[in-house]
Amino acid sequence: MNLRRIATVASKEWRETVRDRMFFLLAFLLPILWMLVFGYGLVLDVENIPFAVVDRDRSALSRDYLYRFFESRYFSFQGYLQSEDEADAALQTGKIRAAIIVPEKFEERLLAGQPVGIQTLIDGTFPLRTDITKMYVIAINSAFSEERVIDHVSRRSGIARAQAEARVRPIRLEVRYLYNEEVRSTWSMVPAMLMFTLMVSSPLLTALGIVREKETGSIYNIYSSTVTKFEFLAGKLFPYVLISSVNAVVLWVMATLWFGVPFKGNLPFFLAASLVFVLSSTGIGLLVSLMVRTQIAALLITLIVAMVPTILYSGLIVPVSSLSPGSQIQAHLFPGMYYTNIVRGAFLKGVGFEVLWVDVLALAAYAAALRIVGYRFFTKRPRS
Amino acid sequence: MTSAPGPGSQRAAIWWRRLAVMTRKEMLQLFRDVPIVAFLVYSFTLAVFITGNGIRSQLHNASLLVHDADHSVSSRELIHRFQAPFFRLEGEIADPQEGLRWLDRGKAMVFLEIPPRFHEQLMTGEPTAVQLLVDTTNSPQGLSAAGYAAQIVERFGQETVQANVGSSEESSQNLPIIVSDHRVWYNQDQNDTWFESISHLLRQITIFAILLPAAALVREKERGTVEQLLVSPLTPFQIMISKVLAMTVVILCATAVSLFGIMQPVFGVPIKGSIVLFFSLTALFVFTTAGMGLAAATLTRNQAQVGMMTLLVVAPMLLLSGLTTPMEVMPAWVRHLMALSPLRYYVEITHGILLKGAGSSTLWDSVLAMALLGGALFGFGMWRFRRQFE
Incomplete structure (x- = not known):
C-alpha cells in the first residue's frame, strides 16, 4: 500500500x-x-380530508353536530349533497374522501334521549388515510355524544354537570407526546x-x-x-x-x-x-x-x-x-x-x-x- | 390503395418497417444487458410479492410498556384490551422512571401508566385518569397509537359504568348516544396488501419507464452511435419513438405478469374496471414518463448526468404523487408542482379502474392531463434533439 x-x-x-x-x-x-x-x-399529518354531507334532518342540532367537522382542521368541507347516490358518485371521482350521512329525526331522537346512528362512507383506497379519517370521525362523534349524554344525565338525575361527567366518563386518558411534543x-x-x-x-x-x-x-x-x-x-x-x-x-x-x-x-x-x-x-x-x-x-x-x-x-x-x-x-x-x-x-x-x-x-x-x-x-x- | 400499393403507401410501409427494425434493435440491446433483465424480473414479481405482504401502513404491533400500580381486576382488564394487531405488550415494569429509558432506547413506543386505587376509584364512581406516554419521533404512528388508546380507554370506561350502575337508567338504549357506523368503500377490509402491491407496481413501472429510454438515448450520444443513426434514412422522430416503443412493450408485459401472476391470484386484488382501459392507460403513462426521461436525456451529455437528473425528478415523483402520503395534505405549491408528475394522474387512474371500477367517463380529466403532459414533454424532447443534431 x-x-x-x-x-x-x-x-x-x-x-x-x-x-x-x-x-x-x-x-x-x-x-x-x-x-x-x-x-x-x-x-404525514392527515389534514384537510375533503368530505361532503347528506343532512336528512336539517335541524339546529344536526347543524351543531356538523359544525364540528366544518371547524376541524382535519376536514375540509366540499358541500351538501342530496342523496347517498350523489355521495357514491363523488367518492368514485375522488372529489371527496368521506361522506357523512345524518339520518332523519336526528334531533328528535337525541332530545328524547335515544341513540342515533351516524353513517360515514369512507374511501378505502389509501389505507393510512382511511384509518386516520375513521379515527377522527369517531373522535368527533364521541366528543359530541359525550356532551349530549352528560347534558342528559345531569338534567335527568338533577346533578351538577361535573358530577355527571365523572359518571359518563369515569376514566380520563392523559396523553403526553414525547420527543416531538407538538406532533x-x-x-x-x-x-x-x-x-x-x-x-x-x-x-x-x-x-x-x-x-x-x-x-x-x-x-x-x-x-x-x-x-x-x-x-x-x-x-x-x-x-x-x-x-x-x-x-x-x-x-x-x-x-x-x-x-x-x-x-x-x-x-x-x-x-x-x-x-x-x-x-x-x-x-x-x-x-x-x-x-x-x-x-x-x-x-x-x-x-x-x-x-x-x-x-x-x-x-x-x-x-x-x-x-x-x-x-x-x-x-x-x-x-x-x-x-x-x-x-x-x-x-x-x-x-x-x-x-x-x-x-x-x-x-x-x-x-x-x-x-x-x-x-x-x-x-x-x-x-x- | 388496396390492390396496387401506390408510392405513398409504399413509403408508409417502409417508414413502419424502419420503425419496427429500430424497435427490435432497442429490445435486443436491452435484453443483452443481463443484470437489467434480472432486476426487471425481480422487480415485477418477487419484489411486488414481498412488499404486498410486508408493509402495513396502519398502526400495527406498536410496542406497549405498562406500569400497573394497581394490580386489580380492572387494571388487568384494561391492559388486556390493548391488543393485536394494533398493540403488542412488550413488558411490564415496576418502576415508572424506567419507562422513559425504554422509550429513549426505542424498545417501546407507548408507555401506559395505571395509578394505584384505579379499581377502587372506578367502583366508587370517583373520576380517575391513566397516563400514556407516546413516542412521536414518527408522528403519524404516534398520533394513531394515541387515537386507538383513547378509543380503548373510553369504551372500557363506559362498559364499566354500565356494568356497575346496571341497566337501570343508563342503559345505552336510553341515552342520546351517537353510534358511529362506517362503511369503507372500494376496500372493505382495509386490506393493506392491495394498496401496497399496487403502489409497488406503479413505483417499478415509473423507474423503468423514465430511466431505460433516457439512458438508451444518452448512451448513443455518449458513444457517438447516434451520428450513425442520423446519417441513416431514419428520422429523429423514429430514433426517439422506437426507444419508447420498445420499453413500453417490455413494461406492459411485465405489468401483465405482475398483475395476473401475483397481485390477482395471491393477494386477490380486484380488477373491477376494464382491463383494456387499464393497459391502454398504462401505455399512455409509460409514454408520458418516457417523454420526461427523454427530455432529461436531451439536456445532458452523458449517462452519469442523466442518472443524476432523473434521480432528482424520480424521487419526488415516487414519494409525493399520492403513493406514500395522500395528496390533500400537501401545501398548495407542492401540489401544483406535482401536477407535473404523470404518476399523480396514473395513481388516480389505477385506483379508479382496479378498485373502484371507474370508467373513462370519470377518469377523463386525469387522462387528458397526462396526455397533454406527455405530448408537451415529448415535443420538448424532439425539439431539443432536432436542434442538437440537424
Missing part, C-alpha cells in the same frame, strides 16, 4: 468529477432540492430525509463513477498500472465519501436552521455516526458497480436496491416493528434502518452513543463487509 498512489488516484478521480460540471453541480444540488421539496411536501410530521420527516438523501445519492454517485470508467474503457489504464486493488478502490471512493460527507453537513444545517428541527443530541457523535453511514452507503455503490458493466444498469440497480427499500424498509414512514417478520429481516439487511434510528435519536430524543451504539456498530460492520466483498470481487484482470 502506498499512500501517494492512493492520493494520485483520488486526485484523478476528483478532477474527473469536477470537470463534469453538471454532474458535480447535481451531486450537491440534488440533496438540497430534495430536502426542500420533501421537507415541505412529505407531510409535527416535519420534525419526524426532515431528519429522516437526511437518511433518505444520503442513502440514495451516495451509492449512485459511487456506482456511476466506477462503472463510467469500466464502460469507457479508461479502466484499462488502471489495469496496466502499478496501482494495487486496494489503492485503486480507496482512492476511487475518496471523492464520493467526501462529497457525501459535505452533503451530510449541509443537510444538517438545513434541517436545524431552515426547518427549525431541534437537535438535542451530541453533534460530534452525530457527525461521526454519519461518516460511518456514508462509508456504508458508498459501499453499496461499490457493490453495484461490481455487478454491472453499463451505467444504465448501474443506475437502475442502484435505484432498485437503494431507493425502493429505503422508502419501504428504513423506518422512514412505516416503523420497522410493524412490518411482517419477513420484511423485518429485509429491513435489517439495509443500512437505512440503523441510520434512521441514529438521526431521529440524535435530533429528537437527544440520545447518543450510550443508546445508539448497536446501530453504529451495525453500520460499521456493514461498511466493512461491503468493502471486503468489493475487494474480493474487484479484479484487476477483467474476465474475458
Whole structure:
C-alpha cells in the first residue's frame, strides 16, 4: 500500500468529477432540492380530508353536530349533497374522501334521549388515510355524544354537570407526546430525509463513477498500472465519501436552521455516526458497480436496491416493528434502518452513543463487509 | 390503395418497417444487458410479492410498556384490551422512571401508566385518569397509537359504568348516544396488501419507464452511435419513438405478469374496471414518463448526468404523487408542482379502474392531463434533439 498512489488516484478521480460540471453541480444540488421539496411536501399529518354531507334532518342540532367537522382542521368541507347516490358518485371521482350521512329525526331522537346512528362512507383506497379519517370521525362523534349524554344525565338525575361527567366518563386518558411534543410530521420527516438523501445519492454517485470508467474503457489504464486493488478502490471512493460527507453537513444545517428541527443530541457523535453511514452507503455503490458493466444498469440497480427499500424498509414512514417478520429481516439487511434510528435519536430524543451504539456498530460492520466483498470481487484482470 | 400499393403507401410501409427494425434493435440491446433483465424480473414479481405482504401502513404491533400500580381486576382488564394487531405488550415494569429509558432506547413506543386505587376509584364512581406516554419521533404512528388508546380507554370506561350502575337508567338504549357506523368503500377490509402491491407496481413501472429510454438515448450520444443513426434514412422522430416503443412493450408485459401472476391470484386484488382501459392507460403513462426521461436525456451529455437528473425528478415523483402520503395534505405549491408528475394522474387512474371500477367517463380529466403532459414533454424532447443534431 502506498499512500501517494492512493492520493494520485483520488486526485484523478476528483478532477474527473469536477470537470463534469453538471454532474458535480447535481451531486450537491440534488440533496438540497430534495430536502426542500420533501421537507415541505412529505407531510404525514392527515389534514384537510375533503368530505361532503347528506343532512336528512336539517335541524339546529344536526347543524351543531356538523359544525364540528366544518371547524376541524382535519376536514375540509366540499358541500351538501342530496342523496347517498350523489355521495357514491363523488367518492368514485375522488372529489371527496368521506361522506357523512345524518339520518332523519336526528334531533328528535337525541332530545328524547335515544341513540342515533351516524353513517360515514369512507374511501378505502389509501389505507393510512382511511384509518386516520375513521379515527377522527369517531373522535368527533364521541366528543359530541359525550356532551349530549352528560347534558342528559345531569338534567335527568338533577346533578351538577361535573358530577355527571365523572359518571359518563369515569376514566380520563392523559396523553403526553414525547420527543416531538407538538406532533409535527416535519420534525419526524426532515431528519429522516437526511437518511433518505444520503442513502440514495451516495451509492449512485459511487456506482456511476466506477462503472463510467469500466464502460469507457479508461479502466484499462488502471489495469496496466502499478496501482494495487486496494489503492485503486480507496482512492476511487475518496471523492464520493467526501462529497457525501459535505452533503451530510449541509443537510444538517438545513434541517436545524431552515426547518427549525431541534437537535438535542451530541453533534460530534452525530457527525461521526454519519461518516460511518456514508462509508456504508458508498459501499453499496461499490457493490453495484461490481455487478454491472453499463451505467444504465448501474443506475437502475442502484435505484432498485437503494431507493425502493429505503422508502419501504428504513423506518422512514412505516416503523420497522410493524412490518411482517419477513420484511423485518429485509429491513435489517439495509443500512437505512440503523441510520434512521441514529438521526431521529440524535435530533429528537437527544440520545447518543450510550443508546445508539448497536446501530453504529451495525453500520460499521456493514461498511466493512461491503468493502471486503468489493475487494474480493474487484479484479484487476477483467474476465474475458 | 388496396390492390396496387401506390408510392405513398409504399413509403408508409417502409417508414413502419424502419420503425419496427429500430424497435427490435432497442429490445435486443436491452435484453443483452443481463443484470437489467434480472432486476426487471425481480422487480415485477418477487419484489411486488414481498412488499404486498410486508408493509402495513396502519398502526400495527406498536410496542406497549405498562406500569400497573394497581394490580386489580380492572387494571388487568384494561391492559388486556390493548391488543393485536394494533398493540403488542412488550413488558411490564415496576418502576415508572424506567419507562422513559425504554422509550429513549426505542424498545417501546407507548408507555401506559395505571395509578394505584384505579379499581377502587372506578367502583366508587370517583373520576380517575391513566397516563400514556407516546413516542412521536414518527408522528403519524404516534398520533394513531394515541387515537386507538383513547378509543380503548373510553369504551372500557363506559362498559364499566354500565356494568356497575346496571341497566337501570343508563342503559345505552336510553341515552342520546351517537353510534358511529362506517362503511369503507372500494376496500372493505382495509386490506393493506392491495394498496401496497399496487403502489409497488406503479413505483417499478415509473423507474423503468423514465430511466431505460433516457439512458438508451444518452448512451448513443455518449458513444457517438447516434451520428450513425442520423446519417441513416431514419428520422429523429423514429430514433426517439422506437426507444419508447420498445420499453413500453417490455413494461406492459411485465405489468401483465405482475398483475395476473401475483397481485390477482395471491393477494386477490380486484380488477373491477376494464382491463383494456387499464393497459391502454398504462401505455399512455409509460409514454408520458418516457417523454420526461427523454427530455432529461436531451439536456445532458452523458449517462452519469442523466442518472443524476432523473434521480432528482424520480424521487419526488415516487414519494409525493399520492403513493406514500395522500395528496390533500400537501401545501398548495407542492401540489401544483406535482401536477407535473404523470404518476399523480396514473395513481388516480389505477385506483379508479382496479378498485373502484371507474370508467373513462370519470377518469377523463386525469387522462387528458397526462396526455397533454406527455405530448408537451415529448415535443420538448424532439425539439431539443432536432436542434442538437440537424
